Amino acid sequence: MTALAPPDGLTRSERLDRLPFTRRHGRLLGTSGIGWALDAMDVGLISFVIAALAEQWSLGRTETSWIASIGFVGMAIGATVGGLLADRIGRRSIFAITLIVYGLATGASALVGSLAALLVLRFIVGLGLGAELPVASTLVSEFAPKRIRGRVVVWLEAFWAVGWIAAAIIGTFVIGASDDGWRWGLAIGMAPAIFSIVVRWGMPESVRFLESKGRFSEAERTVRRFEEAADVPSPGHLPDLPAADDAASAETTTPAETTTADASARPETAPAVSIWSPALRRRTLALWTVWFCINFSYYGAFIWIPSLLVEQGFSLVRSFEFTLIITLAQLPGYALAAFLIEKWGRRPTLTVFLIGSALAAAWYGTASTEAMIIAAGCALSFCNLGAWGALYAIGPELYPTTVRGTGTGAAAGFGRIASILAPLAVPPLLALGGPLVLFGTFALAFAIAAIAAWTIPERRGQALD
Numbered sequence: 001m002t003a004l005a006p007p008d009g010l011t012r013s014e015r016l017d018r019l020p021f022t023r024r025h026g027r028l029l030g031t032s033g034i035g036w037a038l039d040a041m042d043v044g045l046i047s048f049v050i051a052a053l054a055e056q057w058s059l060g061r062t063e064t065s066w067i068a069s070i071g072f073v074g075m076a077i078g079a080t081v082g083g084l085l086a087d088r089i090g091r092r093s094i095f096a097i098t099l100i101v102y103g104l105a106t107g108a109s110a111l112v113g114s115l116a117a118l119l120v121l122r123f124i125v126g127l128g129l130g131a132e133l134p135v136a137s138t139l140v141s142e143f144a145p146k147r148i149r150g151r152v153v154v155w156l157e158a159f160w161a162v163g164w165i166a167a168a169i170i171g172t173f174v175i176g177a178s179d180d181g182w183r184w185g186l187a188i189g190m191a192p193a194i195f196s197i198v199v200r201w202g203m204p205e206s207v208r209f210l211e212s213k214g215r216f217s218e219a220e221r222t223v224r225r226f227e228e229a230a231d232v233p234s235p236g237h238l239p240d241l242p243a244a245d246d247a248a249s250a251e252t253t254t255p256a257e258t259t260t261a262d263a264s265a266r267p268e269t270a271p272a273v274s275i276w277s278p279a280l281r282r283r284t285l286a287l288w289t290v291w292f293c294i295n296f297s298y299y300g301a302f303i304w305i306p307s308l309l310v311e312q313g314f315s316l317v318r319s320f321e322f323t324l325i326i327t328l329a330q331l332p333g334y335a336l337a338a339f340l341i342e343k344w345g346r347r348p349t350l351t352v353f354l355i356g357s358a359l360a361a362a363w364y365g366t367a368s369t370e371a372m373i374i375a376a377g378c379a380l381s382f383c384n385l386g387a388w389g390a391l392y393a394i395g396p397e398l399y400p401t402t403v404r405g406t407g408t409g410a411a412a413g414f415g416r417i418a419s420i421l422a423p424l425a426v427p428p429l430l431a432l433g434g435p436l437v438l439f440g441t442f443a444l445a446f447a448i449a450a451i452a453a454w455t456i457p458e459r460r461g462q463a464l465d
Contacts, residue, residue: 010235012207012223017146017463024229025152028143031203032136033156035099037163038192039132042106042125044167044302045185046071047323048175051306051316052182061427063115068303068423070119074126076416082131083138083409087402091139092205094131096196102128103193110186128192130416134395134408141396142206142404143226146463149397150346154338154389161330161385168324171306176317208401208464275399275407283398284407286455290391291415293449294354297361297442298384300422305377308435322370326377333386341390345460346397350390350453356383358446365439387449397459404464 010018019025050064059067078098086094105124112118137153144152170188175181210219224234275284305326309319333353340349360379367376399407429438 012211012219013463015223015235016143016207016226019145019226019230019232021145021148021152022226022229024226025143025145028203029140029152029156031198032095032140033159033162034195035095035132035192036136036156036159037166038099038189038195039102039129040160040163041167041170042102042129042163042189042192043071044164044327045106045170045175045189046122047303047306048167048171048320049182049185050303051310051319052175054307054310055316056179056182057115059115061430062424064307065423065427066119067115067122068299069420071122071126071129072299072416072419072423074123074128075130075419076126076413078127078130078132078413079134079409079416080130080413081127081409083134083405083407083412085131086135086138086405086409087209090205090209091135091142091405092203094135095139095203098128098132098135099192099196100128102126102132103190103196106186107190107193109189110183130412131409133392134412135405137392138396138405138408139203139206141393142208142401142464143204147461148342149464150341150390150393150460151338153393153396154334154341157385157389157392158331158334158338160388161327161334164327164330165324168320168327172317172320172324176320208404212401273400273403275403275410280399280403280407282455283457284411286452287395287398287407287411288414289452290350290354290449290456291411292418293445293452294357294384294387294391295415296418296422296425297357297445297449298388299419300426301361301364301380301384301439301442303423304426309373322374322377325374326381329378329381330385333382333384334389337386337389341393342460345458346390346394347454347456347458350387350394350456351450353383353387353390354446354450354453357387358443358450360384361439361443361446365436365443367435384446394456394459397462397464398457401464 046068050067053059053067054064082094082098102125105121105128109118109121109125112121137156140156141149141153170185174188175185204222204225205218207219207222210216210222227234273280275281306319306323309322310316314322337349337353340352344352357380360376360383364373364376364380367373395408395411396404425441426438429441433440
C-alpha cells in the first residue's frame with residue numbers, strides 16, 4: 001500500500017474517515033459482531049425453550065407469552081440506561097458489562113425449576129441484551145470510514161443472523177433432543193460472560209467519546225494505531241503524547257501544545273444537546289416510530305413461529321426444522337442490505353425492505369401448505385432482517401457524539417415496549433381471527449414503519465456530527 005502524506009488541520013474524526021478498511025477495523029467488527037451474535041443466540045433460544053416448556057410444563061399461551069415479554073421489559077430498560085451510561089463512562093466498558101450480565105443470567109436460567117424463577121432471570125437477561133445492541137452499533141459506527149460506514153454497520157447487524165441460526169441449530173439438535181434439552185441450550189448461553197473478557201481488553205474505546213471527555217492523548221494514540229494499520233502516516237506536527245491521562249497532565253501542557261495537539265478535538269467538545277431539541281426531534285420521532293413497529297412485528301412473529309407450527313400439527317422437531325430453514329434466509333437479506341445501503345442510501349434501503357416485510361407478513365398469514373409456510377417465512381425473514389440492518393446503520397448517524405449513545409439507546413428502549421406487547425398480543429389476535437389477522441396486523445405495522453422511515457434524513461457519505 002502506498003503511504004499517503006496526511007494534510008495538516010484534519011480532526012481526528014476526519015483522519016479516521018479517510019482511512020481504508022483495515023485489519024484493525026476487521027478485528028473491531030469481528031469482536032463486536034461475536035457479541036452481537038451471542039445476543040441474537042440468546043434471544044432466539046427462548047423461542048425454542050418456550051415451545052419445549054409449553055409441552056413439558058403444560059403452560060398456556062398467557063404464561064408462555066410472559067416468558068418472552070418479561071425479557072423485553074428488561075431490554076427496554078437496558079437499552080435506555082445502557083445508552084445513557086455509554087455516553088458517560090464509555091462504549092467499550094458498557095459493552096463488556098452487558099455481556100457478563102446476560103451471559104451469567106442465561107446460564108443460571110438452565111437451573112430453574114419454576115416459572116417464577118425463570119421470569120426473574122429472563123428479566124435480568126433482558127437488561128444486558130437491551131443495553132448491548134445500541135452500544136455496539138454506536139462504537140462500530142464511530143470507527144468506520146464514512147464512505148462505507150453504513151455497510152460496516154450492516155455487516156455488524158448480519159452477525160444477528162449468525163446468532164439466530166446458531167439458536168435454531170441448538171434448538172433443533174439440543175433442545176429438541178431430550179426433555180432436559182432446553183436446560184443444555186440455556187447453559188450454552190453462558191458463552192457471552194466468558195467472551196466479555198476479550199471485549200474489555202481487546203477493543204478500543206471510541207475516539208469521539210474520548211475527545212468529548214477531554215482524554216486527548218488516549219484518543220490520539222488510538223487514531224495513530226488505526227493509521228499505522230492502514231500505512232497512513234500520522235500528522236508530523238503533532239507532538240508525542242504521554243501515556244498518562246490528559247486530565248492528569250493538563251496543567252503542564254503549554255498553550256502551543258494545546259493548540260496543535262488538541263485542535264482536532266474541537267468538533268467533539270460541543271455542549272450536549274437533547275434528542276428532543278428542535279434540530280433533532282423530528283428525526284427522533286421518526287426513528288422511534290420505526291423502532292416500535294419493526295419490534296412489534298419481528299418479535300411477535302419470530303418468537304411465536306415455532307409454537308404456532310406445533311399448534312398447526314407439526315411435531316416439535318419438525319417445527320424447529322422449519323424455523324431453521326426460515327432463519328437461513330436472514331443472511332442474504334443482510335447481504336443485499338449491505339450492498340444497497342451505500343448504493344441507494346439509508347432511507348430508500350430501509351423503506352424498501354420494510355415494504356417487502358409488510359407484503360411477506362401478509363403472505364405468511366395466508367400460508368397453509370408446508371411449501372407456502374417455508375417460502376413465505378423465508379421472504380419475511382429475508383426482508384425483515386435486511387430492514388434491521390439498515391435501521392442499525394441509520395440510528396448512530398442521526399445524533400452528535402454527546403448524545404449518540406443516548407439517542408440510539410432511547411430509540412431501542414422505546415422499541416422494546418413493542419417487544420413486550422407483541423408476544424402478549426399474539427394470543428388475543430389469534431383468537432380474533434387466526435393467523436390471517438395476526439400477520440395482517442404485523443403487515444400493517446411494517447407499512448407504518450415504512451412511511452416513518454421515508455421521513456428520516458439521508459446521511460450517506462456524511463461525516464458523523
